[in-house]
Amino acid sequence: MSEIPGGHASMRKLLMSTLDDLSNGERKVARALMAQYPTAGLTTVVDLAEVSGVSPPTVVRFVTRLGFTGFPAFQRALVHELNSELGSPLKQYPEKGGPSALGILHETHNAFAEMLMTSYSDLPESEFKKAVKLLCDPARDIRVTGGRFSRSVSDYLVAHLRLLRPGVHGVGADDEIDRRSTVADAGASTVLVIYDYRRYTDQSLVFAERMAARGAVVCLMTDNWLSPIAKVAKVVLPVRVDSASPFDSLVASMAVTESIVAGVAERLGSAGISRLELVEGAVE
CATH class of the missing domain: 1.10.10.10 (Winged helix-like DNA-binding domain superfamily/Winged helix DNA-binding domain)
Structure with a gap:
């Protein structure tokens, strides 16, 4: 060893x-x-x-x-x-697809607890602070996108950020026109938050590369193996995705996303409160 x-x-x-x-x-x-x-x-x-x-x-x-x-x-x-690391669900089935000795509820509970502990332990605090600072900058436009499964987490981030600040938009993972127009509109004041976990796609890599080429700051939410997008990202926030089942988990991804929302709310302070008041009072 x-x-x-x-x-x-x-x-x-x-x-x-x-x-x-x-x-x-x-x-x-x-x-x-x-x-x-x-x-x-x-x-x-x-x-x-x-x-x-x-x-x-x-x-x-x-x-x-x-x-x-x-x-x-x-x-x-x-x-x-x-x-020591396995990739696809099919490869993980022999190890994780059988009956659970502890019962699936206890086993998943233990797996998620360990995943969260390890993810937060490995997470560079300096990178986290950079991400929060970028997302709070009123001079920047925020664009957020995800993949086949991670789009659910990216949509969650968009929904919360829009309550706290203007200029936040989600980019459709399968909407080619949306992605093309987002690249065309991108510049030095653009921040792209992209969620990309293993089983990485060329589509996401090309999109991130084109955004970076336009001057956008790329913030990557990924796993501990790191998406190839890391090579063009200015901020990288990796988490663990291994779970008790043969399928990767987004529990840690969601948790860190929640931490980002909390960090943004704290940093924005009264500005975030004012924005929230405007949003909640917009429709009676």
Whole structure:
């Protein structure tokens, strides 16, 4: 078994805990690794340096800063974590699809409790604060979208943000015209919040890339493996999605979304209250 420095339970947690302490170059390596996790780290020092836009010595300093004795030890830790994680519901059925020894209610309760604990423990507070600050900026227009299942969480965020501030709109996940017009209207004052969890789609990646190319700030809500959208995102908020069933869960995603709403309400203060009064008094 590969030992992860600092006693961290996962490589992901190690990366998140050290992100703010890295140099600019080392942070580029971390972002590149998380954007193509874990495959970017399973190639060579030269390849990882190339995708990160840094020099090979910077990659070596990066893995040393994490606490590894060298790149081979770093790769062994990645391989161990990769081998312990399963992807599709079909692959998870042999392990999670049978009868529950504790009963499904108790088992799901335990799984969700652990998921929330781990997600909040891994979540970089600096990234969370950046997201809240962006969403509270009255000079910015907010656009929010999600995927096949995560659209339910993105719609939830939109519904609450619209009560607290103007300029918030949801973008249809399957509405091509809506997405195209959103890209056309985007600029440096636009913030895109996009929910994208494993089983990532090229459609969401292309949309995020085009928004970023127009100058929009991309805030990514994703899982602990990180959507490829991370490579163009300015803010990344990962959560755990593993559950007691063969299907991934959005419980942690919803919880962090609730935290964002609470953070926005707190930061806006009286401005948020005034907005809410206007909305509630608009129709008698």
